[in-house]
Amino acid sequence: MCPRGEEDEAASAAGGPVSQRTCGAIEGGFPAVPPPCPQAGAPGSTARSPLRTGWSRTPPALLCPPPGPSPDVCAVLVQACQLVSLDQEHLVSKVCQLIHHLLNRYQVMVDEQNLNFLLSYCISALRQCSSWTHVEILQALAALVYNNGPKCQKYLPDLLGKAGLLLQFSDPAQPDVELRRAAVRSMANLCLSVPGQPYLDESYRSVCFQTFLSVLQSSKTADVDDITFCMLLQSALKGVQSLLNGGKMKLMQTDQIGALLAVLKKCMFHGLPGLSIEVPTALYPAPLPQYDKRSPVKQEQSEPATSNRRKKCKGKQKKGEFGEEGREDSGDAGNESVLGADMLKLHLGDVQNSPGADPRPRASDVCAGKDPLSSHPTGWKLISSSESEYSDTEGGIQSKVRSYQANVRQGALACFLSTIKSIEKRVLYGYWSAFVPDAPGIGSPQSVSLMTIALKDPSPKTRACALQVLSAFLEGSKQFLSVAEDASDHKRAFTPFSVTIASSIRELHRCLLLALVAESSSQTLTQIVKCLANLVSNAPYSRLKPGLLTRVWNQIKPYISHKDVNVRVSSLTLLGAIVSVQAPLPEVQLLLQQPSSSGLNSSGSATPRRFSSCEQWRKALPWAGESPLDNPAGCAPPEPCWLLCLCVSIIALPREDSCSDSDANFPSLASVYEPCPLRLEALQADQQILCVTLLLGLNHSENPLVKAAAARALGVYILFPCLRQDVMFVADTANAILNSLHDKSPNVRAKAAWSLGNLTDTLIINMETLGQSFQEELSDLLLLKLLRSATEASKDRDKVKSNAVRALGNVLHFLQPCHVANPRFREAIKESLQALIATVGSEATMKVRWNACYALGNVFKNPALPLGEAPWATQAFSALSSVVKSCKNFKVRIKSAMALSIPSRRECYGSTEQFCQIWSALVVALQRSEDTEDFLEFKYSSSLRTQICRALLHLLQLARSTDLPLIGGSLRDHGDAIKPYVLQYLRSSGEENEAGVHTDLRERERGLQGAIDHLSGIERELQGKARVRVSLTELSDVAGGKSARPGMSRALGLSELSAFCPNPGLDV
CATH class of the missing domain: 1.25.10 (Leucine-rich Repeat Variant)
Structure with a gap:
């Protein structure tokens, strides 16, 4: 078109x-x-x-x-x-x-x-x-x-x-x-x-x-026909979408955002059968649902029909049709459905008598096993019948109007999707209540939302669009939803914001499960399951009452065997999201411990029979490598997790289907049902050679998709222990990856750069495990090619650059003194270091700068590089010092602070002036560790302070007597500001924080003890010179606290630590 x-x-x-x-x-x-x-x-x-x-x-x-x-x-x-x-x-x-x-x-x-x-x-x-x-x-x-x-x-x-x-x-x-x-x-x-x-x-x-x-x-207006008005709205919606997509337009002003969201909400429900709403001219950020003015509706005709349908639904509910959870949810579907007339105040009376109305089947009717058409009034059933009271011309016009109205709703939802991408998440979530359902209050109607469209709209494509928008809304909402909490039943005089968000999460679960039961379109069904997976990935279940995941789990199981492959895939993805919920929950553990039979068959007759036959095979046959004699007589082996069995059975399904239970050779099926190997080592030697040869050949394919996949697969293979220690395979893989790194396709180059990063990771692992022998066997020419290619790739687009700088850091760490002294390497090393330093200080993405800081830290680990005297070292320390003070992303700051603490000798830090500049930068960074404009960064502030304090203690362990005057001046100026952070670092327990930085109490004790011993040694060396006493009374108090270990008390047994500065009497 x-x-x-x-x-x-x-x-x-x-x-x-x-x-x-x-x-x-x-x-x-x-x-x-x-x-x-x-x-x-x-x-x-x-x-x-x-x-x-x-x-x-x-x-x-x-x-x-x-x-x-x-x-x-x-x-x-x-x-x-x-x-x-x-x-x-x-x-x-x-x-x-x-x-x-x-x-x-x-x-x-x-x-x-x-x-x-x-x-x-x-x-x-x-x-x-x-x-x-x-x-x-x-x-x-x-x-x-x-x-x-x-x-x-x-x-x-x-x-x-x-x-x-x-x-x-x-x-x-x-x-x-x-x-x-x-x-x-x-x-x-x-x-x-x-x-x-x-x-x-x-x-x-x-x-x-x-x-x-x-x-x-x-x-x-009255003189404008519906179709013309719909086409006018469509043109305007396409125009707004083009501005948002093509012009990369960022919506910043509140009035502009509110006005656009208001008209989009209005158009989202344009012509929706049975619903009439009035949206204000602008929406405003609000934590609570905003007032929706409804048009007066007629309910007299709808109430009797609704009540009768409810009674029929309850009366015809079949026992065991969907299991216990299915019965519970289907009851909710009859009483609390968003489609219900009492909730939404819909024009059911008007719709029943209007031509062309084609509302969705009620979830309660679906779960009761009714024919969707049988529960609707005759006026709805006869729309396509020749007995309709409307002529063909009138019916055709009505159908055309409905199609155009559906196009307007789809256009509004597509425009809303582009709008979500143009608004910062923290701004977008201010409008959460305007588009996401919330549990209705007593006596008040439920506000219309995206779920209203997903449940009510007669067009499957429109329903899928609404669910796609809702998924985009939920994506990245973990921080916003983390405030939700309803685990406590404590009565309050007001409703806290945390309870409001928790109520919204529960209502989302309920509505999505209703939509899951009522949906007939495979495309829309896939979107529902994807939306559920997005919700599960972001909801804080540890702060909510248990039971939500159980309902989702039980209702999704029948769809594992759905006829549509996309539905099956998204269902498995949803199960994976449930299993991956953070803070492992007892509820999930119980679900995984369900017997295989109940895990696969309790959710309805839709579960395929082939799964039950797989279970019979699984019980009859031992697992690969397991002897029947391993289990004593009368003791059944522990049954593996049913979800793992299900995944393995799906992988091995073609081989299982080729056999039948009546086969005379059934006892030999153990070889047929052998699980797929999880490691390359599980394959025979000739099969391993076949896989490797095939990948190396496919890496030269002219098809960029094949070449990209082959390059990525090589990056996975190089991590296998049986291959990474083979110098010949490492060399062949390196040459293949370098070939792909120069491909004209950006996708191929990105995959090749990722594989290059993995390959250089294995170089470091082999250097640490195999020693110098592996370094000597690897060709110098290949190392030089790796260095030059990675340097060139570091100037490519960000997807390539992020892994290229990682590879640069590994190769520079791998170099030996003979390489550093080689004139051929000297220029390549200089260029690669300049590329790393430039990337650290650039305006690239967070991932690129994070990897660049990590790479410089790897460079500092190589003792063969002249870190203390080389001109590039000053530039590297300066770039890292700037980043640790001012970078907007706290993860990059953490990695830069970590890199600054890596050199193990004082000589590596250069002159006294440079050493003290690094110290001052870390002190300033510690003071700014809570200064950020993005609230999402706050969760990393504790990790940042931990890493900076660790770096400061590391510098104290290496400081010379000539460094102490400037360090003392820094403490005199900023001591009061940084003292609370240092005390907090010493008090904190050993846990892994948000940034993955593990803080060990013993490690902090060793760092502090090392600093004390080092400065005490300087005191003994400089006896008789002017000195100043630096008091550690506060730290001694910490050591005597309840949270301190005895070792720390001994380490801080000295009430005062002598350090030397030209200004006697300094007491910090």
């Missing part, structure tokens, strides 16, 4: 065929151009002759233009415009229809020269011709500017300036809605971005955004 015009779009919405790139539509020539109607003062006879001469000279090849650029078609269009003067308005209208028809139907690419002529013609026609021609002219203009926005820069003042034509025709005061729609359509096509081309200026973007917003905020 071509997005230039709306003929195909209308045909698609009405259920008709979409035009393809064929010539059947104009097989015999151009569309017939009727004789022009004589205009006043413009006799038609003088104009027809040259125009028809032009038509007759048209080559047959132009009647069905081939795909791609068609200069002949463009030339014909230009010729037609040259033949038709602007005073012949009827012919101008026909020429514009021809432009629109050809460009829309055949997607002809217009070159810049012809585009300039045709645009000038259309703009002049808009200025000079009568208003009745403007719609056709604007349609031609929309087709011309589609994907040609960067080429139209010089015409933007005429179109989008203060008195621009498109602004005039799209004004809310414009009485002609068709004209306004055509203008908005042209404006939306102008906003489309072209990769690699400049986008609209900010002033034009702002004008277009405000125009689209005013269109979406407008209401339909």
